[in-house]
Amino acid sequence: MKKSTTHYKRFLVALVMCFMFLWAPSQTVNISGTVINSNGDLISDALIRLKKYPDILTYSAANGTFNLSSIPSGIGDIPENEKCIIENGIIKVFCENEPVRIDVYDITGKLLKNIVNLKSLSGYHDFTIGNIVIINSSLLILRVNIGQDYFNYKYFSNSDGVSSAHSAENTARNLKKNTLATIDTLLISHNSYQTKRIALSSYSLSLGDVLLTSAVAENFVFNGGTLQDLINANSNLNFGNLEINGSLEIPSSESSVTIHATNITLNRSIYLEYPTCSPYFDGPDLTLNATGDVIINAGINLDGHSGKGETASSTCNSCYGTDGGNLTINAANIYVNNRLSAGGGSGSYSYISSSMKCGCSGGDAGKINLFAVHQLNINQDGTDLDVDGGDGGTGSLDCGNGAEGKEGLVDFSGQNIIVAESGGDMNMYDYHAQMLDYEKLTVNGSVCFQEELNHRNNYGSWYMSFTSGFKDWLEDLYVLCLGEPSSVIISLSASDPNADLDLYLISEDMKTTIGESIGATSNENISTAVLTAGKYFIAVSYADDGKPYSTNYALKLKQ
Numbered sequence: 001m002k003k004s005t006t007h008y009k010r011f012l013v014a015l016v017m018c019f020m021f022l023w024a025p026s027q028t029v030n031i032s033g034t035v036i037n038s039n040g041d042l043i044s045d046a047l048i049r050l051k052k053y054p055d056i057l058t059y060s061a062a063n064g065t066f067n068l069s070s071i072p073s074g075i076g077d078i079p080e081n082e083k084c085i086i087e088n089g090i091i092k093v094f095c096e097n098e099p100v101r102i103d104v105y106d107i108t109g110k111l112l113k114n115i116v117n118l119k120s121l122s123g124y125h126d127f128t129i130g131n132i133v134i135i136n137s138s139l140l141i142l143r144v145n146i147g148q149d150y151f152n153y154k155y156f157s158n159s160d161g162v163s164s165a166h167s168a169e170n171t172a173r174n175l176k177k178n179t180l181a182t183i184d185t186l187l188i189s190h191n192s193y194q195t196k197r198i199a200l201s202s203y204s205l206s207l208g209d210v211l212l213t214s215a216v217a218e219n220f221v222f223n224g225g226t227l228q229d230l231i232n233a234n235s236n237l238n239f240g241n242l243e244i245n246g247s248l249e250i251p252s253s254e255s256s257v258t259i260h261a262t263n264i265t266l267n268r269s270i271y272l273e274y275p276t277c278s279p280y281f282d283g284p285d286l287t288l289n290a291t292g293d294v295i296i297n298a299g300i301n302l303d304g305h306s307g308k309g310e311t312a313s314s315t316c317n318s319c320y321g322t323d324g325g326n327l328t329i330n331a332a333n334i335y336v337n338n339r340l341s342a343g344g345g346s347g348s349y350s351y352i353s354s355s356m357k358c359g360c361s362g363g364d365a366g367k368i369n370l371f372a373v374h375q376l377n378i379n380q381d382g383t384d385l386d387v388d389g390g391d392g393g394t395g396s397l398d399c400g401n402g403a404e405g406k407e408g409l410v411d412f413s414g415q416n417i418i419v420a421e422s423g424g425d426m427n428m429y430d431y432h433a434q435m436l437d438y439e440k441l442t443v444n445g446s447v448c449f450q451e452e453l454n455h456r457n458n459y460g461s462w463y464m465s466f467t468s469g470f471k472d473w474l475e476d477l478y479v480l481c482l483g484e485p486s487s488v489i490i491s492l493s494a495s496d497p498n499a500d501l502d503l504y505l506i507s508e509d510m511k512t513t514i515g516e517s518i519g520a521t522s523n524e525n526i527s528t529a530v531l532t533a534g535k536y537f538i539a540v541s542y543a544d545d546g547k548p549y550s551t552n553y554a555l556k557l558k559q
Helices: 227-233 424-428 449-455
Strands: 029-036 047-050 057-059 065-070 084-087 090-106 111-128 139-146 149-158 184-190 193-200 204-211 220-226 241-251 256-261 263-266 270-273 285-290 293-296 327-336 349-353 356-359 368-378 410-413 416-420 434-437 441-448 463-465 471-473 476-482 489-494 501-507 513-517 523-527 534-542 550-557
Touching: 029 047, 029 184, 047 065, 057 065, 084 139, 193 204, 220 227, 227 241, 241 256, 256 263, 263 285, 285 293, 410 434, 424 476, 434 441, 441 449, 441 476, 441 534, 489 501, 501 523, 501 550, 513 523, 534 550
Parallel strands: 029 204, 220 241, 241 263, 241 270, 256 285, 263 293, 285 327, 293 327, 327 368, 368 410, 368 416, 416 441, 434 476
Antiparallel strands: 029 065, 047 057, 047 184, 084 090, 090 111, 090 139, 139 149, 184 193, 349 356, 441 550, 463 471, 476 534, 489 523, 489 550, 501 513, 501 534
């Protein structure tokens, strides 16, 4: 579930009269050119259209020429002070593929209602303020964010809800770079070529020759930069062998990003860029599709944004954590050698009054999907799959702490799935446990007496207590994710036939032992009745704690 809650503090708003809702006059479209390829050949049947007005389109002729001509209603430059107008309880906005968020606050800055929160919207749209229940004041503040422009309005309400605006402030803060001259984008597409995007400063242009690049996937080495830099290399994000040797920054305002390639090798990280000021966004979804191999040697971080404390002096903070994005990798073979993270952002706090501090909720985690046709290897070195919900912020006793975000899940597929123990002896702690999907897979691990000696009695380590007084310290912990109700079959076999291993299946809160196999043998098995969907811990232990014993083992699910 995606959150939509963002909390702003007090705004300084002056009273001014509302303006009439008048759009700029229409303009004639007259754009011409000739479509060619790198050999100078003329390209026919290329589709030419406007991004903001997709119904205005034409095709290139046999000689490659085109003339996009129309007199549409409503086309025109939209002044900043007309991007948002209020009339009779209706919010009228004009957007150009921009994120839009509309919130209503009381005079203390308390969030009363979120009207809309969208990552991308284009064209003219109307939104209704609707009825809002408030206490102690009839004055409301309406906050409208369109892209990086914001608009503040003062409203008065009556007992039936919000009335028409008596006064408003319409103040735009333009933080965009070099965008004022761009009124639209011309898109030229053809099945054999990459889509061409041309920024328009006018609807009357002669473009001359327009060069299209072949859509045949070519090998590419990315040496770092933004998503737009990668798009500039191939507008369809379709490559041959793609090697990412420099970090790739994806704007959090993107809803989703899909990269296609024959093979993908990630040697530097992929991460999200969040705006300095709220509204912060949920993490976008990232999909990597390869017909061959995907090799992950550097981390992918789709974590949500952590909240920032809201005080009387804060100007652009939001105390709520946002949700992590979903990561999906589809390939013939997948090799994961580094950390994949789709966790929720942590919540912070907000001062409702000078003496009341309220914790804000953390964001929900996304999902990690690793879908291999043949081989899925989740290797040991630095590997961790993180789908933890964001921690709630800390509040005072009179208001309380924020809620923790929902945990995410992992989903695996492949003919042969091999998972390596992650974290060495650190996975005695529950928060270092490797995530496992309940698929047919094998985990290769090891247990050593030194593990529990290093961490015995430390916070976060666990043991099983027996009536005899014996404590069996748990050396290795794994998190088993059940996406749906299922019975569970787990087997454990040690490389050393003389080793005495124990195997446990434990509830997520570590309070209930659901299954155990504790014979004095090197092989153990657990089989359960149908369990509810959710998370469980699998624990592996060398029963002879404190003795200089160790062994490798194979932990198998569904086998």
